[in-house]
Amino acid sequence: MTSARPTAPPAPHPAAPRATRPADQQAGNPWLLPVAARTWREGLHLLLNFPLALAAALFAVCGLAISGALLVTLVGVPLLALVLFALRGYGHLERLRARLLLHCDVAEPEPLRLRPGARGPLAWVGAMLRSGVSWRTATYCLVHAPWALFTFCAVMFLWTFGWAGVTYPLWQWALSEPMGVNLDGVGGGWLWDGPPEFVMVVLLGVLSLYAAGLLIRGMAHVDRLLVTGLLGPSAAGERVRRLESDRSAVVDTSAADLRRIERDLHDGAQARLVSLAMDLGMAKEKLASDPQAAARMVEEAHGEVKLALAELRDLARGIHPAILTDRGLGPALSAVASRCTVPVAVEVELPVRPAQAIEGIAYFTASELLQNVSKHSHASRARLEAWRTAQDRLLLQVTDDGRGGADSTAGSGLAGLAERLAAVDGLLAISSPPGGPTTVTAELPWRDR
Structure with missing residues (x-):
């Protein structure tokens, strides 16, 4: 084999479900990073992290603690199942938010599966407690809260400082006295009250906005990893789903192949054999009265036999060639x-x-x-x-x-x-x-x- 051959085709598996949209893979114009639509979308997502994650974390901690304390009673187990059910609903909200603002299409995790033949509320409670999706969602709520606090503070600080600096020449007149920095600790230091200082403040604001854009991209990538890793389908669940889909495709393909073989037999070889049987019957009737006509009919039937054999050979080759x-x-x-x-x-x-x-x-x-x-x-x-x-x-x-x-x-x-x-x-x-x-x-x- 030559070394020029690839060891694998240059394409991902068609079943790969978790991927960002093509638009998010493009670098775009780096000069427009602070005001790019992607920066605004992802920044909004990071700002919304804190209030949503804080509420979810408080609910998860209180719900899990109370239901855990009540496990010795008959109320604790169903209460724990209800808490996990509510957290799964929050997981749906987070996947939707990631889809809209991060352009991260996360597949739905595996649905709740009851045991075969199980029915009723107790079966639902047992399935909820056994589900890995429920516990992964609870883990996401607890892990995401401190990260959401950091992202909120980072984006809020950089955006506030950056946009305040960029627009400083427009609103500095509203201050009762000029903003300044006393460099010598005594007084009469450097004040931001002139055009050169305005330019410096604007440049600092622009640099802050660029830093915010880069940081937002990186933090949004971490959010994508958290959502896909904890709120998406597990590797085992995705494998089961893919196998079920592939099994359906194999069954459909096999059924189509059987219909094709039946159609080819009915329209091809079977029709020729029926015609051959009729020709041989007519030749048999004419054998005594008109031997020459019977001979011609037998010769034509011989040709039909050859054609039928060729069609059967082609059909067999299509099923599995010898x-x-x-x-x-x-x-x-x-x-x-x-x-x-x-x-x-x-x-x-x-x-x-x-x-x-x-x-x-x-x-x-x-x-x-x-x-x-x-x-x-x-x-x-x-x-x-x-x-x-x-x-x-x-x-x-x-x-x-x-x-x-x-x-x-x-x-x-x-x-x-x-x-x-x-x-x-x-x-x-x-x-x-x-x-x-x-x-x-x-x-x-x-x-x-």
């Missing part, structure tokens, strides 16, 4: 590349064969990608490569010199292909600028036979 089972992925990819209308160079470097399931998914992925090259790319040549990375991943890459513009969100088969790959912890990366070239990389987990 060459893939007998000879492996390399020869199977060469065979599917030979049927492409565009010349395809094939390079497969696999020292051993992967598991049959992974081999089959890789084969059908390559088959669909090459069909797209034939139908849509208008390319003059293409290249198909498959190799195993050092991270135990199987990479399949199809490149063509066509017109480009491939997009998995445009309702094409690439979206379904990405879902099928995601069902086995794989992913699909597409690079297809207008005018080409197009490179589609499929990554699959490597599993030995």
